[in-house]
Amino acid sequence: MPKRDPGPSVKDDELYEKLRDEGNSKEKAARIANAAAGSSRKSVGRKGGKSPQYDDWTVEDLRKRAAEIGIEGRSKMRKGDLIEALRDH
Structure with missing residues (x-):
């Protein structure tokens, strides 16, 4: 299978390929690969703010998101x- 070309906007081609x-x-693969390129891959999952779990959201809020x-x-x-759907996006 030929290697996919993610384009010039993806900063970590290897991680992008693995995620795809x-x-x-x-x-999603591009978003994660680019976040990992800006820092260490290990710290990407810990990065960001705090948000309640989707299970705690109302259906209306989930639909808005x-x-x-x-x-x-x-x-x-x-x-x-x-x-x-939100988790897999």
Whole structure:
């Protein structure tokens, strides 16, 4: 299989390829690869602010977040489906 070309915006091609092979979306793989390139790979998961777990969010809040990132079909999703879609995006 030929190697994918993530384009010039991806800063860590090796990590991008690994994440895509694991089944992550192009957007998610690029976001993680670029965050890792700016610091150590180990610290990427600890970076960021504090947010309540999706399980603690209301369905309305989950749908708003899904709309912000462009998840299709969110109006018909149940809470569990919304959480899964948000986590996998």
